[in-house]
Amino acid sequence: MEVPYTVKNRPDTGLYNAKIGIWLFLASEVMLFGALFSSYILLRVTAQEGEWPTELLNVPIGTVNTLVLILSSVTVVMAWASLKLNNFKKFKFYQGLTVICAMIFVMIKSYEYRDKFTHHDVILTNGMRVDGHLVEETSEYIVLSHPLEYPAEKGIGYRPTALHEAEEEANAHGGGHHHTEDRKIMLSDIEKRTNWGPWANTYFAIYFTLTGLHALHVIGGALVMAYFWGPGSRMWKKNPEQFTNRIEVSGLFWHFVDLVWIFLFPILYLL
Amino acid sequence: MDSTEAKEHHGAEHDAGHGHDHHDPGFMRKYIFSTDHKIIGIQYGLTSLLFMLAGFFLIAVMRWSIAFPGEPLPVIGSLLNTFMAGMTSPVLDPETNELIGYAISNDLYNSFGAMHGTIMVFLAVVPLAFAAFGNYVVPLQIGAIDMAFPRLNMASYHLFLLGGLVMLGSFFIPGGPAQAGWTSYSPLATSIPTDGQLYWLIAMVIIITSSLLGAVNFIATIIQLRAPGMTWMRLPFFCWAQFVTAFLLLLAFPPLEVGALLQLMDRVAGTSFYLPTGLAISSMQDVSGGGSPLLYQHLFWFLGHPEVYVLILPAMGVVSEIIANNTRKPIWGYKSLVYSTLVLGFLSFIVWAHHMYLTGMGTKISTFFQTTTMIISIPSVIILTCLFISLWGGSIRFNTPMLFALAFLPMFGIGGLTGLPLGFNYSDIHLHDTYYVIGHFHYVVAPGTIFALIAGIYFWYPKLTGRYMSEFWGKVHFWCSFVFMNLTFQPMFAQGMAGMERRMADGGAGYSVANNPDAIGALADQFLKLNVNITFAAYALGLSQIPFIINLFYSISKGRSVESDNPWQSTTLEWQTPTPPPHGNFTTPPKVFAGPYEYSVPGAAQDYNPQNQKS
Numbered sequence: 001m002e003v004p005y006t007v008k009n010r011p012d013t014g015l016y017n018a019k020i021g022i023w024l025f026l027a028s029e030v031m032l033f034g035a036l037f038s039s040y041i042l043l044r045v046t047a048q049e050g051e052w053p054t055e056l057l058n059v060p061i062g063t064v065n066t067l068v069l070i071l072s073s074v075t076v077v078m079a080w081a082s083l084k085l086n087n088f089k090k091f092k093f094y095q096g097l098t099v100i101c102a103m104i105f106v107m108i109k110s111y112e113y114r115d116k117f118t119h120h121d122v123i124l125t126n127g128m129r130v131d132g133h134l135v136e137e138t139s140e141y142i143v144l145s146h147p148l149e150y151p152a153e154k155g156i157g158y159r160p161t162a163l164h165e166a167e168e169e170a171n172a173h174g175g176g177h178h179h180t181e182d183r184k185i186m187l188s189d190i191e192k193r194t195n196w197g198p199w200a201n202t203y204f205a206i207y208f209t210l211t212g213l214h215a216l217h218v219i220g221g222a223l224v225m226a227y228f229w230g231p232g233s234r235m236w237k238k239n240p241e242q243f244t245n246r247i248e249v250s251g252l253f254w255h256f257v258d259l260v261w262i263f264l265f266p267i268l269y270l271l
Numbered sequence: 272m273d274s275t276e277a278k279e280h281h282g283a284e285h286d287a288g289h290g291h292d293h294h295d296p297g298f299m300r301k302y303i304f305s306t307d308h309k310i311i312g313i314q315y316g317l318t319s320l321l322f323m324l325a326g327f328f329l330i331a332v333m334r335w336s337i338a339f340p341g342e343p344l345p346v347i348g349s350l351l352n353t354f355m356a357g358m359t360s361p362v363l364d365p366e367t368n369e370l371i372g373y374a375i376s377n378d379l380y381n382s383f384g385a386m387h388g389t390i391m392v393f394l395a396v397v398p399l400a401f402a403a404f405g406n407y408v409v410p411l412q413i414g415a416i417d418m419a420f421p422r423l424n425m426a427s428y429h430l431f432l433l434g435g436l437v438m439l440g441s442f443f444i445p446g447g448p449a450q451a452g453w454t455s456y457s458p459l460a461t462s463i464p465t466d467g468q469l470y471w472l473i474a475m476v477i478i479i480t481s482s483l484l485g486a487v488n489f490i491a492t493i494i495q496l497r498a499p500g501m502t503w504m505r506l507p508f509f510c511w512a513q514f515v516t517a518f519l520l521l522l523a524f525p526p527l528e529v530g531a532l533l534q535l536m537d538r539v540a541g542t543s544f545y546l547p548t549g550l551a552i553s554s555m556q557d558v559s560g561g562g563s564p565l566l567y568q569h570l571f572w573f574l575g576h577p578e579v580y581v582l583i584l585p586a587m588g589v590v591s592e593i594i595a596n597n598t599r600k601p602i603w604g605y606k607s608l609v610y611s612t613l614v615l616g617f618l619s620f621i622v623w624a625h626h627m628y629l630t631g632m633g634t635k636i637s638t639f640f641q642t643t644t645m646i647i648s649i650p651s652v653i654i655l656t657c658l659f660i661s662l663w664g665g666s667i668r669f670n671t672p673m674l675f676a677l678a679f680l681p682m683f684g685i686g687g688l689t690g691l692p693l694g695f696n697y698s699d700i701h702l703h704d705t706y707y708v709i710g711h712f713h714y715v716v717a718p719g720t721i722f723a724l725i726a727g728i729y730f731w732y733p734k735l736t737g738r739y740m741s742e743f744w745g746k747v748h749f750w751c752s753f754v755f756m757n758l759t760f761q762p763m764f765a766q767g768m769a770g771m772e773r774r775m776a777d778g779g780a781g782y783s784v785a786n787n788p789d790a791i792g793a794l795a796d797q798f799l800k801l802n803v804n805i806t807f808a809a810y811a812l813g814l815s816q817i818p819f820i821i822n823l824f825y826s827i828s829k830g831r832s833v834e835s836d837n838p839w840q841s842t843t844l845e846w847q848t849p850t851p852p853p854h855g856n857f858t859t860p861p862k863v864f865a866g867p868y869e870y871s872v873p874g875a876a877q878d879y880n881p882q883n884q885k886s
Contacts, residue, residue: 001416001854001855003418003419003421004416004495005496013495015495017419017491020419020490020491020494021419021420021488025483025487027522028483028521028525031521031522034525035526035528039529039533039544039570042565042566043544043561043562043566048548051561198536198542199543200559201543201559201561202544202561205536205544205559209532209533209536209544213532
């Protein structure tokens with residue numbers, strides 16, 4: 001006695017159970033990320049001047065990561081198609097490639113995270129703000145590389161756009177210029193210091209929450225696909241049809257994960 | 272599945288009477304790690320009934336504090352002091368200065384209030400209505416051998432249990448459980464010092480995951496595993512109700528999960544999603560600000576309102592099954608019921624902000640949500656009307672399940688109609704956060720949903736055990752519950768309209784005329800005195816459940832045996848199985864030939880025509 005339609009399609013719905021299950025699961029995932037995107041919008045439109053830094057993230061790196069995920073969504077289809085064509089070796093190749101893409105994505109993302117966590121924002125007692133990468137820290141001073149200095153009221157992570165720069169030029173006070181030499185700051189000159197973690201500001205908070213949750217999905221998906229590449233692929237010999245279905249279902253999840261990134265990339269990196 | 276093979280298999284199984292694998296699966300596999308939808312349904316049922324008892328215990332303690340503020344708790348005062356040291360306040364004799372007992376502190380009152388709501392909604396009523404009844408009845412009613420994903424089903428129950436235990440565990444940590452109400456509004460919930468809030472959030476994420484798995488499973492089961500001939504319009508209304516409920520859970524819970532995640536980030540990672548700039552709370556000096564407290568309320572109520580229909584739709588499903596069966600005639604307006612339920616499901620996603628009229632979100636938004644709220648009352652009224660008209664001309668059997676189902680109709684009616692003044696933003700300004708609101712939603716859930724669920728327990732009990740529950744004690748249970756339920760919640764409307772606010776440990780005594788002789792709008796004595804009446808009515812209501820609890824367990828072995836597999840002469844498929852249904856449910860794979868409510872078909876030999884028989 002077995003539950004029907006675990007492998008074969010039910011004639012009137014044209015679906016097997018797991019396929020409808022994954023689509024329903026993805027519907028709830030849409031609501032999950034939908035709520036997060038809505039939160040992003042609400043927080044951003046209600047943010048005061050200087051509370052929402054833009055152009056902080058590295059667009060070329062983000063683009064590379066986008067391409068990596070797009071490539072993986074091609075290979076995940078190829079893996080499934082290879083099984084449909086009864087070519088197990090090709091499946092192994094493409095499935096492995098997908099997992100590698102997922103790992104590359106996570107590695108690049110961790111590099112970006114590390115970059116933010118080591119980036120420090122310092123408000124000086126004289127009302128200026130300096131941010132840069134922490135390279136040295138002692139009990140008396142800290143050293144920031146590639147420091148950027150601007151008035152504190154410009155807000156965290158202020159980056160002068162072309163328009164701003166023109167204004168700044170006219171304004172003799174200046175500011176917002178990258179200095180190539182490292183900057184040594186005495187702790188006694190510091191009023192407040194934080195790194196660019198989620199606690200720094202609501203922008204960083206939503207950035208880390210959105211990308212963190214997405215990264216968890218990537219890791220989860222990669223683990224499942226690695227399982228199907230490795231020990232799980234034994235099922236191919238016993239029940240090839242069900243195994244192909246499993247690859248299809250995990251592939252559907254993977255496409256969803258890619259799709260979320262397609263939305264994350266513009267709202268976090270470009271806008 | 273090969274149908275002939277399955278047929279043989281089923282036959283053999285029915286004879287053997289246990290375990291389909293030709294060996295006894297053992298206690299753990301059979302009752303703890305079972306993948307059988309019926310066992311899981313019973314697991315859910317017993318667990319949620321226990322949680323309901325726990326939730327009642329909390330309110331019983333709170334009601335004492337409301338009626339007799341500052342007076343020592345009888346019986347359990349010192350016990351509470353032992354378990355929750357530091358959360359109770361010792362009461363001294365004013366003359367001799369001797370310790371005469373313990374009252375609950377205001378903090379503990381807040382904790383109990385938060386946990387009463389949370390336990391009742393998320394751990395008692397929803398699991399009982401959706402998971403317990405749904406698991407047991409839906410696969411049987413659609414003629415399936417099990418749920419579509421049996422192992423997922425097991426995981427769903429285990430996660431639910433884990434979430435519940437984490438929630439209960441927070442009672443035993445220093446500082447006690449969450450204190451910010453079942454809604455856990457930020458920034459209050461974020462700034463309250465107890466770690467109980469952390470437990471609350473983690474438990475909620477676990478429970479939401481569990482309900483997500485359940486919802487996927489239910490929808491997939493109903494779509495994929497209907498027996499041959501079980502078309503959508505032959506689906507018993509109970510299945511339709513569960514189907515829509517599952518969609519509500521599937522789509523409405525994720526935003527609450529986001530709400531909980533963001534609050535978790537606020538507590539753990541120091542973010543400020545819900546903490547605005549310039550927040551002046553001494554314990555929250557070092558936050559970055561820039562967040563929005565309104566965001567949490569939106570995320571919470573986006574679940575919160577569909578949740579109301581999660582509570583009520585399964586109840587309506589149960590009631591319609593029982594009414595059709597005991598009036599011996601088809602449900603009036605089956606299609607209207609189905610379409611109303613679907614409309615209700617859709618609309619329930621766009622009414623959430625009627626809980627937020629007083630947040631200052633703006634009159635235009637209020638107007639929109641007020642309009643949708645009025646529209647959503649239409650399908651609710653259609654459903655209730657169909658059920659009322661179904662009684663017309665029936666030859667009604669007044670057995671215990673029917674009594675509870677009949678009481679559901681006016682009780683839910685009161686609950687629903689008293690919601691209208693809350694749905695209009697003008698009248699809500701006065702009624703918001705008063706005991707009127709408490710009365711309103713308790714009428715919907717307590718004598719509404721819970722009555723329907725109790726009706727369901729009496730109704731399906733013979734299928735589970737092969738024995739009836741005692742009719743006499745059932746009727747005692749019904750009449751006592753019915754009277755005391757109304758005595759408990761009816762006076763709250765008067766208190767609320769007089770302006771008595773909810774969530775006060777002294778039950779409003781601090782705002783009474785006696786304490787504020789010169790204040791305009793102070794609470795008149797007559798409303799304050801009702802607190803005592805309500806408290807005793809609530810205790811009597813609790814005692815009224817004792818016959819039910821004894822009946823429930825006593826009848827398993829000592830109740831009157833059923834005469835047949837279909838003791839209520841019902842049409843739906845769950846009764847066309849052996850009693851209790853074996854693993855795999857049906858002796859022969861069922862085929863469906865008729866609609867769900869073919870009672871008293873003119874010219875037929877008997878007054879009911881089971882769905883799997885050609886008429």
